[in-house]
Amino acid sequence: MKSGPFRFDPATLPGYGEMIVRGRVDRARARVIRGPVDRGASVVEWVVISALLVGIAAAVGLLLANKLKAKATSINLDTGAI
Numbered sequence: 001m002k003s004g005p006f007r008f009d010p011a012t013l014p015g016y017g018e019m020i021v022r023g024r025v026d027r028a029r030a031r032v033i034r035g036p037v038d039r040g041a042s043v044v045e046w047v048v049i050s051a052l053l054v055g056i057a058a059a060v061g062l063l064l065a066n067k068l069k070a071k072a073t074s075i076n077l078d079t080g081a082i
Contacts (some may be wrong), residue, residue, distance in 0.1 A: 008015035 010016055010019045012035050
């Protein structure tokens with residue numbers, strides 16, 4: 001056992017685990033106290049990126065549908081039988 005901020009030596013497996021857990025708890029406590037400062041900007045960025053990707057996917061889908069429809073209408077179905 002070691003005195004100081006950690007109960008175990010961080011060079012050992014239990015000490016490393018304690019260090020990781022304490023770090024996560026400290027970040028969670030700080031988030032509760034300060035609040036999520038930059039969270040709104042991150043959400044807006046993801047919405048913009050998602051909207052762009054949806055727009056690109058819709059444009060590609062529309063382009064493919066038009067090409068397939070043009071190709072399908074150009075096929076001659078008259079077999080000449082009877």
